[in-house]
Amino acid sequence: MSFDFAALATIAGKEFWDRIRSLWVLAIALLFTVFALAIAYFGGAQQGAVGFRSMELTIASLVSLVIYLIPLIALLLGFDAIVGERERGSLDLLLSLPITRSELLLGKYAGLAGALAFSTIAGFGLVAVVLSTRVSLAGLAAYAGFMASSLLLGCAFLSVAVLISVFAADRTRASGLAIAVWFFFVLLFDLLLLGLLVVGGGQAGGSALPFLLLLNPADVFRVINMHALEEVGALYGLATVFPPQLADAALLYGVLVGWCVVPLGVAAWRFRR
Amino acid sequence: MAHTASRDAADAIVEVRALHRHYGAVRAVDGVDLEIARGEMFGLIGHNGAGKTTLFRMLLGLVAPSAGEIAIDGVSVTGDGFRALRRRLGYLPENVVFYDNLTGLETLRFFARLKRAETRTCLPLLERVGLAHAAGRRIREYSKGMRQRLGLAQALLGEPRLLFLDEPTSGLDPAGIRDFYAMLRELQATGVTIVLTSHVLAEIQQRVDRLAIMAAGRVRAVGTVASLRAARQLPAVITVEAAAGARERLRAALAGLPVTVHEGGATALAIECRPDLRLHVLGVLAGMADAVGDFTLQEATLEDVLFAADGGPL
Numbered sequence: 001m002s003f004d005f006a007a008l009a010t011i012a013g014k015e016f017w018d019r020i021r022s023l024w025v026l027a028i029a030l031l032f033t034v035f036a037l038a039i040a041y042f043g044g045a046q047q048g049a050v051g052f053r054s055m056e057l058t059i060a061s062l063v064s065l066v067i068y069l070i071p072l073i074a075l076l077l078g079f080d081a082i083v084g085e086r087e088r089g090s091l092d093l094l095l096s097l098p099i100t101r102s103e104l105l106l107g108k109y110a111g112l113a114g115a116l117a118f119s120t121i122a123g124f125g126l127v128a129v130v131l132s133t134r135v136s137l138a139g140l141a142a143y144a145g146f147m148a149s150s151l152l153l154g155c156a157f158l159s160v161a162v163l164i165s166v167f168a169a170d171r172t173r174a175s176g177l178a179i180a181v182w183f184f185f186v187l188l189f190d191l192l193l194l195g196l197l198v199v200g201g202g203q204a205g206g207s208a209l210p211f212l213l214l215l216n217p218a219d220v221f222r223v224i225n226m227h228a229l230e231e232v233g234a235l236y237g238l239a240t241v242f243p244p245q246l247a248d249a250a251l252l253y254g255v256l257v258g259w260c261v262v263p264l265g266v267a268a269w270r271f272r273r
Numbered sequence: 274m275a276h277t278a279s280r281d282a283a284d285a286i287v288e289v290r291a292l293h294r295h296y297g298a299v300r301a302v303d304g305v306d307l308e309i310a311r312g313e314m315f316g317l318i319g320h321n322g323a324g325k326t327t328l329f330r331m332l333l334g335l336v337a338p339s340a341g342e343i344a345i346d347g348v349s350v351t352g353d354g355f356r357a358l359r360r361r362l363g364y365l366p367e368n369v370v371f372y373d374n375l376t377g378l379e380t381l382r383f384f385a386r387l388k389r390a391e392t393r394t395c396l397p398l399l400e401r402v403g404l405a406h407a408a409g410r411r412i413r414e415y416s417k418g419m420r421q422r423l424g425l426a427q428a429l430l431g432e433p434r435l436l437f438l439d440e441p442t443s444g445l446d447p448a449g450i451r452d453f454y455a456m457l458r459e460l461q462a463t464g465v466t467i468v469l470t471s472h473v474l475a476e477i478q479q480r481v482d483r484l485a486i487m488a489a490g491r492v493r494a495v496g497t498v499a500s501l502r503a504a505r506q507l508p509a510v511i512t513v514e515a516a517a518g519a520r521e522r523l524r525a526a527l528a529g530l531p532v533t534v535h536e537g538g539a540t541a542l543a544i545e546c547r548p549d550l551r552l553h554v555l556g557v558l559a560g561m562a563d564a565v566g567d568f569t570l571q572e573a574t575l576e577d578v579l580f581a582a583d584g585g586p587l
């Protein structure tokens with residue numbers, strides 16, 4: 001069966017403009033800008049210094065904030081993509097049109113991802129512009145990496161959200177599931193790994209642990225950004241525990257892309273049945 | 274359309290053969306055969322859970338049959354030709370809910386793009402369903418009736434040749450219902466085939482050409498309202514108000530006929546007779562006009578047909 005990109009674009013366009021018109025994009029972009037600027041200028045306030053210090057420390061602080069925020073935003077953005085249409089009664093109408101289920105699902109994802117990307121790039125990009133005169137080229141490159149990985153982190157959790165929206169029986173359950181997924185990946189996962197490490201006496205699980213981090217897109221995001229920053233990497237002592245094969249940026253980005261593709265693929269497979 | 278046979282199938286736009294849809298042990302649709310002729314207005318009626326919604330959703334290709342075949346205009350609804358086919362279909366779901374944040378016109382344009390219909394036809398369509406004045410208003414401000422009209426406008430995008438309307442008049446006031454059917458008749462006059470469901474039997478029976486009665490996943494009867502009545506031999510009821518002291522004379526005169534007579538009140542008689550005996554009974558009454566004060570004739574309604582089909586074997 002042929003694939004109709006025009007149909008996909010129509011669906012995506014509606015999702016995107018819905019978020020623009022509802023000021024969702026503006027609100028999220030502002031949120032990112034305000035947080036990023038606040039961290040850049042007041043991140044060192046505890047040490048008694050106010051003002052911009054370094055891009056590396058700013059990114060390090062931003063990462064620990066974004067790692068909570070972006071997965072939550074992405075999950076809330078996408079959890080009702082399909083189940084919402086189903087509950088509203090508009091899904092049958094959409095599917096009675098000359099459009100396939102895959103086109104509908106991927107169109108939804110593309111539109112929502114576009115809105116998220118727009119907010120992320122505009123929100124954090126504005127900060128880059130503001131700081132550009134005071135930062136080295138390397139600092140800007142690291143910040144670009146931070147933005148790119150933030151974007152992928154959002155797309156990964158959006159992919160999981162769309163998967164939830166296909167499986168969930170109703171919106172209420174979908175929202176509960178979305179929160180549970182957030183809680184698991186952002187809060188619980190690292191604790192479980194730590195528990196594993198302690199139980200294993202730091203020996204048994206020790207060598208496998210870094211690979212287990214790849215199972216969590218939030219951790220992959222953290223590792224990407226910690227590695228990009230030598231100063232911070234030393235601070236965290238990452239170089240000592242991290243196997244060199246996992247320090248490969250291409251691998252880490254590849255894993256994040258996988259997190260965008262696989263849940264969405266499962267969602268599309270399930271939705272077609 | 275390539276039709277191999279020259280028989281009736283050439284005139285059937287919807288053909289359903291041995292159609293089943295089972296959900297576990299539940300047989301939502303349990304062996305349905307149906308043909309709907311090109312250009313007819315066809316009604317599908319039945320109680321909730323009778324299987325008409327599941328049948329509708331299979332006709333639209335929204336649900337895959339467990340077994341059986343569906344051809345629309347000679348083409349499978351889920352096959353390679355589904356896009357071309359669906360452009361010629363219009364669908365109005367039951368309780369249609371649109372996107373609250375869009376205006377009527379934006380909604381129509383969105384669906385027009387998906388259906389590959391001309392977006393410049395949207396405004397004229399809104400005029401046609403009487404919503405031109407609300408084209409720029411958000412749907413959250415629309416009443417139920419307005420949403421239903423918008424739903425119809427949406428179904429008419431791309432000048433479909435076949436319309437599936439699920440409970441299309443729910444939410445419309447009597448004037449709206451009248452306008453709605455007037456519009457359907459106009460469409461029918463241009464050759465559009467219309468398939469609709471309704472639970473308001475009185476409304477549908479005056480308007481459809483043929484109808485199918487569904488119960489427990491099966492089509493229990495198909496035909497015109499008249500043929501269904503005749504096939505069931507549902508009794509007509511003739512109520513006679515007897516002239517003073519004449520009731521026993523009337524009873525005696527009716528005694529030889531195969532009718533059931535009940536007494537009502539002090540002077541009335543209710544005569545239940547087979548439809549083909551109506552004239553005969555009326556003839557008897559006319560022959561003794563001095564004994565008859567007044568009378569009414571009540572035909573079996575479609576509702577009686579429905580309950581008869583529901584209750585027992587055919």
